Amino acid sequence: VEACIHRGGDEIGGSCVELRANSGDRLLLDLGLPLDSEEGEGAPPASIVGLDGSDPRLLGIVISHSHPDHYGLVDAAAPEIPVFMGAATERILKEALYFTPMGLERTTVRHLVDREPMTVGHFMITPFTVDHSAFGAYALVVEADGRRLFYSGDLRAHGRKPGAFRSLLEHPPPAVDVLVLEGTTISRHDVGVPFTENDVEARLRGEIRATPGLFLACYSAQNVDRLVSVYRATIQEGRDLIVDLYGASIAAATSRDSIPQSSWERVRVYVPQGQRVKVKLTKEFWRVNEIGRSRIYTEEIAEDPGHWAMSFRSSMAVELERAGLLADARVAWMMWPGYLEGERGARTREAFDSRGIPLSIVHASGHASVEDLQLLARAVSPRRVVPIHTAASERYPDLFDNVVAHADGEWWDV
Ligand SMILES: [Zn+2]
Numbered sequence: 001v002e003a004c005i006h007r008g009g010d011e012i013g014g015s016c017v018e019l020r021a022n023s024g025d026r027l028l029l030d031l032g033l034p035l036d037s038e039e040g041e042g043a044p045p046a047s048i049v050g051l052d053g054s055d056p057r058l059l060g061i062v063i064s065h066s067h068p069d070h071y072g073l074v075d076a077a078a079p080e081i082p083v084f085m086g087a088a089t090e091r092i093l094k095e096a097l098y099f100t101p102m103g104l105e106r107t108t109v110r111h112l113v114d115r116e117p118m119t120v121g122h123f124m125i126t127p128f129t130v131d132h133s134a135f136g137a138y139a140l141v142v143e144a145d146g147r148r149l150f151y152s153g154d155l156r157a158h159g160r161k162p163g164a165f166r167s168l169l170e171h172p173p174p175a176v177d178v179l180v181l182e183g184t185t186i187s188r189h190d191v192g193v194p195f196t197e198n199d200v201e202a203r204l205r206g207e208i209r210a211t212p213g214l215f216l217a218c219y220s221a222q223n224v225d226r227l228v229s230v231y232r233a234t235i236q237e238g239r240d241l242i243v244d245l246y247g248a249s250i251a252a253a254t255s256r257d258s259i260p261q262s263s264w265e266r267v268r269v270y271v272p273q274g275q276r277v278k279v280k281l282t283k284e285f286w287r288v289n290e291i292g293r294s295r296i297y298t299e300e301i302a303e304d305p306g307h308w309a310m311s312f313r314s315s316m317a318v319e320l321e322r323a324g325l326l327a328d329a330r331v332a333w334m335m336w337p338g339y340l341e342g343e344r345g346a347r348t349r350e351a352f353d354s355r356g357i358p359l360s361i362v363h364a365s366g367h368a369s370v371e372d373l374q375l376l377a378r379a380v381s382p383r384r385v386v387p388i389h390t391a392a393s394e395r396y397p398d399l400f401d402n403v404v405a406h407a408d409g410e411w412w413d414v
Contacts, residue, residue: 009406012184013389033068062140065134070153094253125140127140131158131159131161158364181376194365200364213327215234215239218332223366234266248269268296305328331352373399
């Protein structure tokens with residue numbers, strides 16, 4: 001079996017790996033949008049053939065998780081090309097498509113299930129649940145012609161599923177020939193010990209305690225681990241949590257009763273203006289009917305803003321301000337701090353500054369530290385390590401044994 005990294009060998013984002021078995025069967029792992037492409041733009045690498053459905057040997061696209069840099073170009077593939085992903089990923093992407101410009105609605109031929117091998121033509125695919133900032137993320141082992149490739153997808157050891165990483169270390173897939181390993185955190189300077197989701201929770205408690213009024217938490221609605229951290233910190237500080245309809249829908253899409261749901265006693269749902277309009281235009285009134293008594297309006301929040309922590313998006317600022325909810329508010333920025341830089345970042349900061357809302361950054365990376373990546377590589381002990389999803393592939397040989405880097409578009413034997 002041969003492999004080719006179509007994109008991602010020396011960049012973070014836009015990941016796509018192809019496998020071609022001796023029989024001619026072909027399989028794509030991820031088909032992501034490059035990080036620097038604008039919404040709705042970007043095209044699959046020209047080196048991928050048959051995305052128009054013209055090659056019956058292209059047996060499918062396997063999506064590792066619900067981040068755009070891994071699934072964002074699937075819509076460019078002809079609808080008859082089968083797509084495989086986890087059941088939760090499918091539901092989450094469908095919800096995202098309703099609420100945001102991103103997302104995906106695509107019939108999934110078969111769902112990935114943790115450690116359950118699945119045969120597709122001459123390939124055997126075994127998914128492994130990993131800890132990542134996207135819910136339901138998998139690493140993938142693909143076997144063909146007696147060879148085995150392990151694609152890490154995106155993973156980490158310091159989120160809310162540390163057991164998933166530990167189990168990979170303790171029971172790694174055996175006899176791996178090639179480990180295609182993400183290296184998002186690998187850079188010229190070592191970052192050291194990562195800030196964990198538990199650290200996020202602890203830091204957040206302090207921030208909430210220091211807030212006399214409404215506490216605003218800015219995080220991605222799809223970052224389910226972060227929702228759990230925010231919920232835990234909120235409850236421990238004696239407040240209740242308000243999520244928006246999008247966040248509530250993503251939590252429901254996980255189908256997991258350990259994830260804070262709108263039916264929980266200390267979770268309420270606010271439907272911001274933009275989402276109210278969307279529900280009306282699409283006539284999907286079940287979306288608001290479903291949350292029922294858990295729905296909260298600005299009048300109730302205004303009675304005692306200091307009783308609440310609220311999931312916040314900048315599009316909500318005007319209506320909350322108009323309702324008088326932002327006096328004595330504070331905000332925690334819980335996304336990549338890079339979003340606060342540049343021209344757009346300056347506008348975001350200004351939106352808080354101009355309203356006198358102090359901002360602090362509380363964030364943990366979705367990606368494994370260099371040390372954890374080394375632990376994984378040692379546990380899997382592949383014959384070769386191939387860099388992907390990294391801006392510093394040239395550093396791999398200093399960090400791992402048997403590194404062979406491959407240029408995008410180059411074919412090589414597994
Ligand atoms: Zn990811």
